[in-house]
Amino acid sequence: MRAYLDPGAAVVSVAVAMVVGVYVVAVIDGTAGRLAAGAGRSDLGAVLLDPLRTVALLLTQRRRRTERADAPGWALAPGLLGGLAATGLAVVPVGPGTAVADPSTGFVVFATAIAFVMIAVFLHGWSPNSLFPLIGAYRYGAQALSLQIPFLLAMLATALPAESLAVMDIVEAQADLWNVVRQPLGLPLYLMVGVGVSFWGPLNLPDGADLIGGTSAEDAGTDRLAWELARAAMLFSIAAMGAAAFLGGWWGPLLPGPVWMALKTLFLLVVMVSSRHLVARVRIEPFVVACWAVFIPLALVNIFVSGALLL
């Protein structure tokens, strides 16, 4: 029998983790943005407080309706994305035997949550009944389809050494050797694609600058707030899973396991979040081609090599 928290405690711990994670994403983003801009003096107060002020501002901004919008869909989309992020986060163990949920199919639960992101984004773009959101929605269809296969293949390879689909076992199997060493192709693929799955920075094509915000172009007030929070939560969830699946989770000297887990998640978050200030928006067509022609074969090579090494 595998460990589960009771429902109340589970909801509270995932919610607390997500709030902290989203705030950390905002602070990293603010810091990286200021560094990239080369702004002379650093303003620590603004970096720490601006995210909270922006939340307050979006709370005061009235929501906005477009003509013949799909109101339930519009309200549901950020909820769905946030829920998927929470689902993904729930199966990530923070210490030996410590997880919100540790089903024997934890990996499958996470993979399913990632696959459903496409539906949340499409719903969000479809609902406002407006041009740019709709283009963004369709664009994400093409992007997500090509991204999720290498993403899942890269993750699947980590289940091979553990001979289990439970995330706890995947971390346990990295006691002497982390997967990032065992499968050097895995983590770069996972991170690159993770940025795409949470449509962030260079791979933010559905909400891109060329579509003046894409699927969120018509959002105002709490609609915008909910969507941004859900997106940051998804990024956090992907970083946490990356730390567990590739960087050995709680394994590490001296410090207690959960601290190692937090540090590794923070490291991956810094890498993923700062990509937004360092790399230009990719072009969708060459990117989709690269996914099918390069990343999927690479992810397959990764799996075959990992499998061969285990034989």
Add this chain to the structure above:
Amino acid sequence: MGLRPAVERVAARAPVPVFAVAGAGAQAQVDDLLLQPRLHLVDSPAAANVLLIAGSVPAHLAGELARLHDGVSRPRLSLWWSLGSSVAPPMPPAVEVLDADPSVLVEAVVDTHRRLLFGELTSSPPVLPDEEPAPWRGIGPYGQGGTGMTGGVPYGRPMAEVAPDRDGLRLDQLTVRIGPFFARFPTGLVLEVQLQGDVVQQAHVVVAPEGEAAVEVDVPTTFRDALNTPVPVSVLELERARSHLRSIASALVAHQLPSLARRVLRFASNVHPDQSEDVQRLHRLLRRSQVLGWATKGVGPIPSDQLEGTATGPVARASGVDQDERTTDPAYLGLGFEPIVHDGGDARARMAQRLAEAGQALQLAGRAGDRHHDPEASLESPRGRLAVGDLPAQRLLPLLPAVLEGMEWGDAVSTVVSLDLDTDEVLALRSPDRELPVP
């Protein structure tokens, strides 16, 4: 203290979301607002609470401006930053700022937003009536669309119609107008685009209707002054460097790198003749971020034969056309001026061209001494040959439809941005002469 006032007090300290419309004579000032940490320039009116109208906006855009205003989120107000223009915007603004100093503007915007939050100012009501632009009317017996499930013009909006796509399939094609306040385009540029998914099947440039009162290009700028009075070459060259750097900053914003754009804008506002090494550093930065890499490589190529003789400055020279009015300008004789030419003719070449010319301009400015440009000699502006009534934008825009055809929308935006169209010139475009297609 209740929760609501507390939230409002915190919100009043947040960067104010502003949607900015840069009218004639205001593009550079509006671009520089990106450097203001207390403002948050947003791309979509829905994200904004303050509509900033800067400079003069021509009267024929009144309807579009009203629609834009009604799209801004409440509580909302419009604010006019006159910047020396005496022509008030076609939609009366709630607040006017006559001082050209950006810090005065920032103060006014922050103050306006705070008073809006605290209820000292009332949110402006919609300008347009909340009704359908046209009745629901199709050709079917129940008022539905045209052929099958699609077609017709319900509520005055054309629906998608199937048309062959580039892969030989028949897919929905939607005709939309993008502009005149699209955040990535210069104000006034309207593209009528037939989109299939996000592929541009056809694009037309829509110019202002004939017979409307024209916005004269009368806003004084360094280069427009040089048409009438002698201007020091060093001043012209510094202004050229500034203009090219601003253009690169806009491209960075379009490629989702606003932080790097801030870095470039700060560089542009402090340009100095002995900074050509910083231009080298910027070049490395742009290569690393792939803005001068796969993000623009092969995007929007314009073959040199289409640009031969158009005198469109960096755009022509990026395609290998060796044409620069400065070669015949007596003020540049003996300065060691040689036109820089790139080949490739794509968005990447155009950006690399502007960056190289910015570095060259800084060197020329350092060497120019007290030479003056003679108003009789022909003038090379940062966008090509400039003369009274002969604007570079007028020569560039006719090329656009052919270039954009078959392009993915993201690339189309990159291409338009890479042409560095001047807002004042686009707003002044009148007659659809030359080969500019009439819609």
